[in-house]
Amino acid sequence: MWLRCLNATEAQEIIPEVHSGLCGAHQPGLKMKMKIKRLGYYWSVMMTDCMKIAKSSHQCQVHGEVLHHPPNVLHPTVASWPFECWGTDVVGPIDPPSSKGHWFILAATDYFLKRAEAIPLREVKAQHVLQFLKNQIVYNFGIPHKIISDNESAFKSTKINNFVRRHGIDWRYSTIYYLKANGLAEAFNKTLVQILKKDLGLKQKELA
Structure with missing residues (x-):
């Protein structure tokens, strides 16, 4: 023109x-x-x-919109095959808790297939994380090449370090200054919370 x-x-x-x-x-x-x-x-x-x-x-x-640029260049996490890389995180505390007293949900999401595994917990400690990794991930899908998590104390312990070293897993922690580095796990957590809210809302209507 x-x-x-x-x-x-x-x-x-x-x-x-x-x-x-x-x-x-x-x-x-x-x-x-x-x-x-x-x-x-x-x-x-x-x-x-x-x-x-x-x-x-x-x-x-x-x-105007405030843009939050990271201080360094971001490196996207790209998985080359299924169950190679998992992102894990803890949802909670959930109030009110479940009927069995579960306050937390420990979840892990595969970066390739976007498959998610989750279990409810009353408390989250290193032994719970190890049991979850063994039963839900290693025994079902094999030993992962990489695991990404935040800096919660349950993910940073001697038991976790020994487990990672023994199986040759590359465990990486998202920086406390940029928690969105573990974005896939955060996205699943958001979806999980929305599902729970909808389901609990339906239960409350049925009880009413």
Whole structure:
């Protein structure tokens, strides 16, 4: 599509209207430039002018989205075959607990197939984690190559270190400054909590 080339005066009339006019959405500089080009206008320094308007807008600075960039380059966790890498985490404490007094859920998710294993627990200690790894993962799917978890005390103990060393497992901990490094386990935890809320809501309606 042919674009109409604007002079400086016309450009200064177009930018505020596109940015905060009747149909303006207070878009950032790059999106504002693309919108102006779709409307059929162009001038040589339109990107610079759009960025300047977006940065000088008070509403955009106050209500703009805060981006949390990690201090270092992220390295995505890529599994090459099923049951090679697992992400594990603890859900809870759950209030109210189950009828058997379970306050926590210990869960692990496979990075390749997204298969999840979970057990309820009254408390989470190193021996519970070891029993879970043996019964739910090693005996069923074989010894994993890598396990990712957070820095909870149940995951950092002498028993865990001996188990990992004996089976040659590469156990990695997500940093306390960026807990989303164990994002797959966190995503499953969120899904699990939503399922439990829905199920408990149905049970409460049936009891009522």
